[in-house]
Amino acid sequence: MKLELPAQCLLPDAQTLSQVLLGALKSGEAIEVDGHAVTRIGTAALQLLWLARRDVIDQAHEWRWLSASEPLRRAARQLFMTDALGLPRDAVSAN
Numbered sequence: 651m652k653l654e655l656p657a658q659c660l661l662p663d664a665q666t667l668s669q670v671l672l673g674a675l676k677s678g679e680a681i682e683v684d685g686h687a688v689t690r691i692g693t694a695a696l697q698l699l700w701l702a703r704r705d706v707i708d709q710a711h712e713w714r715w716l717s718a719s720e721p722l723r724r725a726a727r728q729l730f731m732t733d734a735l736g737l738p739r740d741a742v743s744a745n
Contacts (some may be wrong), residue, residue: 652716656722657687659695665685667695671702674728680712702735 651674659667674681681702706713718737726732732739 651677651738652682652684654684655688655691657689659688660682660693661692661693664692664694667698667723669677671698675702675709676704678709678711680714681706682714682716683718684716685722686717686719688719691725693729696729696735700731703734703736 653670653674656663657666683699686691703713713736715737723732723737726737
């Protein structure tokens with residue numbers, strides 16, 4: 651299942667993101683996350699992504715990043731969440 655993150659992933663958007671992630675988890679499919687459009691992301695959204703990734707992996711499914719914008723990677727680095735989110739250390743962004 652492909653999950654495209656919106657440009658704004660801030661606290662007011664966390665409930666919507668949570669519902670989307672829950673639906674993706676219930677699908678039982680591998681999750682492909684496209685984060686190329688993210689311009690702002692908050693701690694709550696990063697924590698939701700981490701929890702969803704953990705649950706996907708616990709269910710023996712795959713979580714894969716298709717792309718991750720620089721603001722997304724920067725926020726993950728600042729919170730020391732790059733590894734927890736499974737973000738590659740090298741740049742992965744849409745062209």
